[in-house]
Structure formats: C-alpha cells, structure tokens
Ligand code: FES
C-alpha cells in the first residue's frame with residue numbers, strides 16, 4: 001500500500017501543474033531491468049574461468065587465541081586440492097595494510113589472514129583451494145590448527161580498561177580518541193532553566209546484510225604481473241590503495257571489474273583482506289581462484305555496523321523548550337580491526353546538531369577494539385548512530401519536561417529561512433524545510449485524530465504510541481575530515497569521473513567511475529546525457545558496472561556516501577557538455593559556420609533555424625573516426641572526453657575541528673504509529689510515513705525506491721536485527737534464521753511524501769539520498785517511548801534495537817531504565 | 827576421507843534435456859548454476875531462508891538450495907531464464923520493471939518464480955495473498971512495496 005504526496009501544499013520548487021521538460025526529473029524505464037528480470041545480469045559468482053579453483057577459509061572457533069601451529073598437510077593430500085595459504089606465508093609475502101589512525105590505532109597490524117593470533121570468532125587463519133566448492137570445504141576441515149585460548153573482551157567499556165589487549169603492537173585497545181568542543185557548552189549549562197541528564201544510551205550492532213554475499217574471482221597474469229579481480233567491492237579505488245602497497249606492487253597491477261552487484265550498503269567496502277588472500281593464491285597456484293562468502297561467514301566475519309554507547313548525556317534546556325546543545329561521552333566499538341575506521345570517529349560530525357539549531361556541543365569520543373567481527377560503513381554510516389542520539393535527546397527531554405515532541409522539534413529545527421545554515425562545527429546545511437516535511441508526515445499518519453486513535457487502541461487493551469524520526473543524509477564527503485583524525489593523512493576533497501564518447505556509428509558511449517549495486521546509475525546517467533545532447537536515453541549506451549581499466553576512475557571513485565546524484569552525475573554532466581562542445585565544433589567545421597550557430601536536437605547537429613543543414617550523430621562519429629581527411633588541422637576534437645567532477649571544498653581547520661564536511665544534506669522525516677500488547681510486549685506498526693527531501697529528483701521512482709528500501713532496513717534494525725554474542729564470543733545470529741530481516745509480511749503499510757529543496761551547491765540541484773533510512777529506527781524508538789509512558793513516568797527506551805522481549809522487560813521493570821534519566825530544574 | 831559417490835541424472839530445464847554425472851551431495855542450485863551455467867537463479871543464504879534460489883520443480887515452487895541435484899532426477903525444472911520468450915519479457919517481468927520492483931536485482935529471479943507459482947494458482951490474489959506468497963523471499967533493497975505492486979499489476 002503506497003500513497004504519495006505529489007503536490008505539497010506549499011511547494012518549494014515544483015509548481016502545481018508544472019511539468020518539467022526533458023528527461024531529468026522523469027521516471028524513465030530503468031536500463032538495468034531488462035537483463036535483471038531475465039536472470040541475465042552478471043554477478044561476480046556468475047563469472048567462471050577454465051580450471052579455476054574454489055577458495056574456502058579456515059576460521060577461528062575462538063574469540064581470542066594464540067595460534068601455536070597450522071598444519072595443512074592432510075588437506076593437501078586430498079585429491080583435487082590445489083593448494084593452501086597460511087598466515088605465516090602472508091606475513092612474509094605482504095606488508096600489513098596501512099592504518100588510518102594516529103597511535104595507538106596506527107600501530108595495529110592487520111593482514112589478509114590472521115598472523116600469530118586470532119581476534120574474533122571467524123577470523124580467517126588459512127585458506128584452501130580445491131577443484132569444487134564442496135572439496136574445498138572438506139579440505140578446510142582437514143587443516144589442523146592448534147590454538148592457545150586467551151582471555152577475551154566483548155564489551156566496549158570493558159575493553160577501555162585494557163585488561164585484555166587485542167593488539168600487542170598497539171599496546172591498548174583504544175584505536176582513536178579525541179574531544180570535540182564547539183560553542184560554549186559550560187555557558188549554556190549556566191544559561192539553562194533545566195538540565196536533563198541521561199546516563200546511558202546504546203546503539204546496537206546490526207548490518208544491512210546485502211542479499212548477495214561478498215566474493216571475487218581473481219586471475220593472475222604471470223607475464224605482466226597483473227591481477228584482474230571480478231568482484232563486488234563497492235569502493236575499489238580505496239581497496240586498491242590498501243591492497244597494492246600490501247602486495248608490494250603498483251596500483252595499476254590491480255584491475256577491479258564488476259557488472260552487477262547484489263546490494264552493498266557499505267558492507268562491501270572493506271574486502272581488501274579477503275581479496276588480498278585471493279590474489280596471493282592466484283599467483284601462488286598459477287590458476288584463477290574463486291571465493292564466494294557463505295551467509296554464515298558474512299554475518300560472523302565480514303562487517304557489522306558500528307556499535308556505540310553514549311554516556312553522561314547532558315542537555316541544557318530553556319524554560320520555553322529551546323535546547324542549547326548537549327554533551328556526551330561516546331564509546332564506539334569497532335570490533336577486532338579498525339579497517340575503514342577510525343573514520344566513523346569523525347563522520348558523525350557531518351550532522352553534529354542533527355536537524356536542530358543547537359550551538360553548544362561537546363563530544364568526548366573514543367573508539368575501541370573488541371573480540372567481535374570488524375565493522376565497516378553501514379548505510380547511514382556513523383551519522384545514524386549520532387542522529388539516533390539527537391532524536392533520543394529530543395524525545396527524552398520532551399517526555400521529562402512535559403513538552404510536546406512535535407512542538408519541541410519545530411521550535412528547535414533549523415528554519416527554512418536560515419538556509420544555507422552553518423552548524424557550530426562549520427558544516428553548511430545547503431537547503432531544506434524540516435517543519436514542512438514534518439507537517440506532511442503528520443498529515444499522512446492522521447496526526448489530528450491521534451487522541452481518538454489512542455483511546456480506541458486502549459479500549460482493545462493496547463498501548464498506542466506515535467513517534468518522529470528526523471534525520472539528515474549528508475552526502476558527498478569532504479575527505480579532508482580524515483585529517484581531523486590524523487593530520488598526517490593526505491586526503492581531502494572528493495572527485496568522480498565519467499567519460500562520454502561519440503563512436504564511429506554514432507553510438508554515445510558512457511563509462512562511469514562508480515560501482516552501482518542497484519541504484520540505477522545507467523539510467524540516471526543516460527537521462528543527463530540525453531538532455532544535454534538532444535537525444536533520448538535509449539540512444540545512450542552506459543556501460544554496465546565498473547572497470548578500473550576504463551580510465552574513468554579517480555582516487556575516490558566508488559558508490560558510497562550518498563553522492564552519485566552529485567559527484568557521479570556531476571562528472572557525467574561535465575563530460576557531456578565537453579562532448580557537446582566538440583560536436584558543435586566539428587559540425588561547424590563541416591558546414592563552415594561558427595559553433596555557436598549549431599544546435600544539438602533530435603540526435604542531429606544542425607544549423608539553428610535551418611533544419612535542412614543537419615548532420616546526424618552517426619555522420620559526426622564517422623567523419624571524425626574514419627573519414628577525416630580535409631578537416632582543419634587546428635580542429636582539436638576527439639569526440640571522446642573525460643571529466644572529473646570536483647566538489648568545492650576547503651581543507652578543514654584542524655585545530656578547531658571545523659569546516660564543511662559534506663556538500664549536501666537531504667532530509668528524512670518519518671512518523672510511526674504503533675500499538676503494544678501490554679500483556680506480551682509484542683508490538684505492531686499500524687501506520688508509517690516517510691517524507692524525503694533530496695533536492696531536485698532526477699528519477700522520482702528510483703528516489704522513492706531508495707526511501708522504501710532504507711526504511712525497511714531501519715525497521716528491521718529497530719525491531720529484530722541485532723548481532724548478539726554469547727559469553728564465549730560466538731555470534732548468536734549468524735544466519736537468516738536467527739537474524740531476522742523484514743519479510744514481506746513484516747512490513748507495515750508505508751506512505752511516502754516529498755518536497756524538493758534545490759541544492760544551491762550541486763551541478764543538478766540534486767542531493768545524494770540513498771542512506772537516509774535511520775529515521776525509521778528513531779521513529780520506532782520514539783513511538784515505543786510514547787506508548788510506554790507519559791510525563792516523567794514509564795521506562796526509557798535506551799537501546800536502538802527493541803525486540804518484543806526487550807519491550808516486555810521495559811514494561812515489567814520500568815524503574816530499571818527510569819533511573820537512567822534525571823532533571824535538574826532551576 | 828571417503829570417496830564421493832556420483833550419479834548420472836537427467837533433468838529438463840526450461841524445455842531442454844540435460845544428462846549429467848554429478849556428485850551425490852551436489853545441491854540442486856549449484857548444479858543449475860555451475861554445471862548447467864544457468865546463473866539467473868541466485869544464492870543468498872546457506873539455511874534455506876532467502877528464496878533467491880527459488881525455481882519450479884514439476885510445477886511446484888522449491889528452494890533449490892534445499893535439495894540435492896540427484897533428487898531432481900527425471901524432473902522438469904523452470905528457472906527465471908525460461909520466463910521471457912525470444913527476448914520479449916512476459917507480463918510479470920514487465921510489471922517488475924514498470925513498478926521499479928527491483929533495485930540490485932539479486933532477489934528478483936526468486937521473486938519472479940514465487941510470483942509465477944502464485945499467479946498460476948490464483949489469478950487475482952489479494953495483497954495479503956501476495957505478501958504470503960513471497961514471504962519466503964528476502965529482498966534487502968526494496969522494502970517489498972513495489973514488488974507487491976508489480977505482482978498486483980501483473981495479475982490484472
Ligand atoms: S539460497 Fe536458497 S533459500 Fe537462500
């Protein structure tokens with residue numbers, strides 16, 4: 001059941017009845033679909049090579065142990081086993097992957113396989129390659145590993161004590177720590193009429209668990225020393241930056257190829273350890289090797305989202321409900337290895353005050369290792385955890401002070417007139433109207449009849465609650481933020497590439513630097529090209545997928561961090577405009593007129609006002625490529641252009657940890673109504689609305705699809721999806737039986753609405769928006785809180801994931817969580 | 827380790843007959859994907875929960891990761907590759923595209939097979955019946971909204 005608000009009452013951009021000309025803004029048919037609905041996509045596991053071997057990893061059964069010995073001899077005796085790789089070999093053949101952190105994190109040594117020690121259940125200690133998948137698995141069981149178990153630590157706060165240290169070289173479990181202090185928090189405390197304190201909040205571990213697991217097929221070319229990796233890495237540029245130095249080769253020796261990828265959500269950004277192991281095996285065994293991760297492996301040993309504990313949250317509030325900011329101590333648990341971390345220690349700062357006008361913020365942030373699966377960016381990376389904090393603050397403060405959570409939000413939201421709005425740490429929120437989005441969401445869930453609904457539910461013995469989640473999806477990173485963590489890092493700004501050419505038979509061929517996993521890049525790129533060249537999207541051939549050898553990659557190429565609509569399409573637009581210029585120049589040379597006299601329409605270059613004087617694109621392509629005698633010698637035209645889009649960023653002020661960290665801020669305001677069965681704690685979402693504002697929408701259907709999908713993931717994370725461990729460090733949810741993701745019957749009816757606040761900073765006025773799902777977690781927590789208790793009474797929803805049994809606990813022992821909150825009024 | 831036993835099986839897939847010798851322990855999905863090179867059917871889990879591997883076996887919807895290839899000896903199998911005829915999408919496939927019922931497309935073959943089984947039995951299912959029919963198919967991208975819409979549209 002879907003409803004869409006198509007004409008907001010107070011339209012920001014789209015006037016009623018206004019039909020946008022051209023292809024941008026239209027839901028044209030997706031180019032990707034035809035192959036995918038016929039099972040003709042090519043995912044990495046579909047790629048085969050003659051005589052390839054299958055890889056199976058031997059994994060640790062211990063959370064923490066010293067490796068005393070690894071004996072592969074029995075595995076090698078098995079007929080059909082091609083070879084093995086152990087940690088000892090890896091330590092000789094490679095260097096540790098570079099770490100992004102300053103010490104102590106900088107001193108962590110992370111290799112493709114465990115060297116000397118295992119640090120989480122599932123840590124790979126060896127790899128076996130065999131003729132079939134089944135044989136590889138059999139052989140892996142014959143590898144004898146002798147372990148000496150060590151004490152382990154599974155909890156972030158415990159880990160801080162360093163009683164058990166995971167990485168001897170680092171000497172501490174702390175990866176990175178720092179204090180962020182903006183505005184004047186102490187003065188805000190003095191100014192406040194109330195100070196609300198929350199002792200503890202906890203954002204649980206989960207991940208978006210893409211349906212396609214990770215993997216690759218790796219070929220090694222002995223003659224050139226070059227590897228081709230057919231895989232599903234979603235940020236191969238950065239993968240290569242990790243892998244090439246570790247393998248002690250130049251970066252061009254690594255060619256990453258992918259066509260279709262079965263979802264990524266950030267979970268496929270840190271595949272460099274496994275890929276490096278496969279590269280070593282392909283070289284050692286001189287044969288293509290294929291690794292397909294098992295679902296159980298993905299859950300136990302690939303990547304989780306960051307788990308974060310917030311302690312001593314302090315919120316100064318004025319008598320009228322104006323919040324002045326907050327302070328908090330955050331402990332982020334990154335699992336056994338930092339990998340992409342500690343970037344999560346700064347990424348949250350893109351949205352420091354959330355949607356609010358809070359000017360005084362102090363965050364004491366520490367990231368630690370524990371004996372659990374490593375983390376990686378997970379849709380909403382690091383901001384989701386932080387925004388959950390800001391939303392919990394708003395609802396808990398409102399609840400304690402007896403304020404209306406809707407009115408408090410509106411009072412504290414950044415106002416429409418204030419954009420572009422500079423946050424206390426120098427980020428520039430580009431555009432938006434949060435209050436307007438909230439009104440639309442409330443309309444969609446019938447907020448006017450709230451009390452009636454509450455009474456009706458109560459008459460059936462249910463507790464009724466409604467909650468709001470307001471979030472920002474900050475898109476297009478300024479990688480300069482990494483320097484705030486580590487000034488030695490030479491990363492800043494951002495870039496993305498596209499090439500566009502007009503080929504000999506008039507085909508328009510586009511290549512992208514991005515690595516799509518379902519976001520429809522072929523389609524939206526073709527819309528932009530068609531609009532500029534005066535042809536149709538059908539006439540634009542966007543090559544499917546990614547290939548580092550296409551010359552369309554740059555340092556930050558990839559698909560991550562909500563940016564394709566800005567960086568990817570910015571590159572496409574730039575390249576197409578250059579090509580259009582060249583096509584006009586060429587046509588002008590043929591006709592003997594000025595390029596200014598040429599227009600591109602109906603797939604032709606023609607003289608304005610004279611449709612007879614027209615060169616079809618095919619003629620242009622043919623003339624330049626195959627029939628170019630007689631063209632002016634100074635005509636500098638290739639009809640094959642490359643453009644690098646570079647967003648306008650400055651390096652941040654490292655002293656003050658201050659600067660613009662992302663280019664765009666899409667808005668999501670979600671409203672959730674739910675009913676709790678007071679007898680059992682079982683609850684059901686009875687109404688749900690998601691309102692999105694991502695600036696100009698290039699393809700509304702794709703945008704709405706992202707909203708649906710992100711919301712489903714958030715609802716899963718709010719209600720069931722959680723990576724829990726037993727005391728020995730075994731993951732209790734290693735598959736889709738125990739880790740319950742939403743199925744079709746679990747999804748509530750979902751209503752969607754939108755407004756369009758054009759971004760003043762981007763080439764198409766669009767904003768990235770794929771990660772804006774966290775709002776669902778916040779909305780569910782808020783609705784539970786609302787249903788469970790009224791002012792100053794009832795339990796506090798203090799965790800992000802609230803399965804039925806947790807709600808039951810909250811109902812049974814409200815005082816246990818109640819004591820987490822206190823109010824000091826003056 | 828004991829020698830793995832092998833057996834020769836004959837199956838019809840999308841109207842073609844195949845005779846192959848397989849390991850007795852070979853899963854049907856691996857037989858379809860790796861031995862017959864029909865890679866449209868996918869694998870998304872190792873516990874039979876996700877439905878990415880769904881195919882029709884003698885007209886019945888099955889998860890092909892939950893049975894052995896040898897159990898399919900003599901059967902007629904339909905996979906996603908058999909839905910379109912001569913490159914023309916069938917109504918269900920077209921509806922999936924029209925309604926944006928797929929993003930990454932990884933769950934799509936399994937979804938299409940589940941929906942095919944449903945529509946053969948029930949030409950005008952209710953929303954509830956549609957959701958029940960795809961209950962065994964996990965999609966991590968779409969939230970199911972547009973998949974349900976597409977199946978509804980295809981039924982009409
Ligand atoms: S692969 Fe068969 S159900 Fe998941």
Ligand code: FES
Pocket residue numbers: 211262263518927928929930931932933934964965966967968
């Ligand atoms: S479309 Fe990606 S899993 Fe369904």
